[in-house]
Amino acid sequence: MTAASRRTGGPSSTARLSLRRSRQLQGIAYATPTIVLVAVFFILPLLLVGRMSVSDWSLLSGDRGINFPDNFAEITPNRLFWPAVVFTIEYTLLVTVLLVGLGLGLALLVQEGGRYVGGLRTIFLLPVAVGLASASLLFWGLYSPSIGPIGPVLQQMGLTSEPISFLGTPLAALLSTTFLIVWKFAGLYMLILLVGLQAIPREVYEAAAVDGASRSQTLRRITLPLLRPSLALALILCITGSLLAFDQFFILTKGGPNNSTVTVVQLIYREAFQRQNLGTAAALSIIVLIVLLALNVVQFRGLRSPDKA
Secondary structure, three states: OOHHHHHHOOOOHHHHHHHHHHHHHHHHHHHHHHHHHHHHHHHHHHHHHHHHHOEEEEOOOEEEEEOOOHHHHOOOOOOOHHHHHHHHHHHHHHHHHHHHHHHHHHHHHOOOOOOOHHHHHHHHHHHHHOOHHHHHHHHHHHHOOOOOOHHHHHHHOOOOOOOOOOOOOHHHHHHHHHHHHHHHHHHHHHHHHHHHHHOOOHHHHHHHHHOOOOHHHHHHHHHHHHOHHHHHHHHHHHHHHHHOOOHHHHHHOOOOOOOOOOOHHHHHHHHHHHOOEHHHHHHHHHHHHHHHHHHHHHHHHHHOOHHHO
16 A cells, blocks of 8 residues: 555555456446447448448349439339338328227226236236237138138128138238237237336325316326326337338238238338349338438427426
């Protein structure tokens, strides 16, 4: 120990500096695996997609040189582009309203503790554990008019005279796929909103009850305003996931009937792996990324707490 450290009763400045550097190195060591993963699986692919979007890049022959802005100019003339955009928006609106609304209803249902509440929470959460591809294959079998059990059961009950074509018309395909998504993810949004509900202080509800507030007034003036952060998270996850829908439609409908259920991501897949035009697919991916970023910024600003605005 130096004379200065003996007088102050603590470590010297050199020792403190050494300790600080040691902690910094430890922090860097802990963060390095995450940095490497983000760089390899996000930053580098994003840079590659950006390069592809301005290049004449074929799936088989590779990069054949810069052709900007030809890839972007080829997007809107595609006959499937605007129908895919419209369908994706319709699907997103339908799924968002149903998932967030049902998730909030389930969260309110299981908010209070009770004898059967734990069992109900588990039942609602079970579909979340099933992979989306597996769930899509399961529902494809259920919807099938040849091997599915739903049609024969309805016929035996006398409700229908022939098997129902759950995926045979554009509206039926949309509703059937939406039912799959709601069944699988309603429990997840219930959990997100339930966490937000349980974070609301009980004293607020007790004060509202003393003031004579009804249940509807409590919901509108207390629960929903204080649930804004959780609602924002649920909306962002739901809208982003719906706009990027691919697995369920690829397995259930393959874009049919008559290309009526082609989503924007399916269009990217077709451009890349069926038409082997990675340049146009990358350009469309960049546009989708920009749209998602803009939507998320708008949602964050519109749904954040008023005291943080």
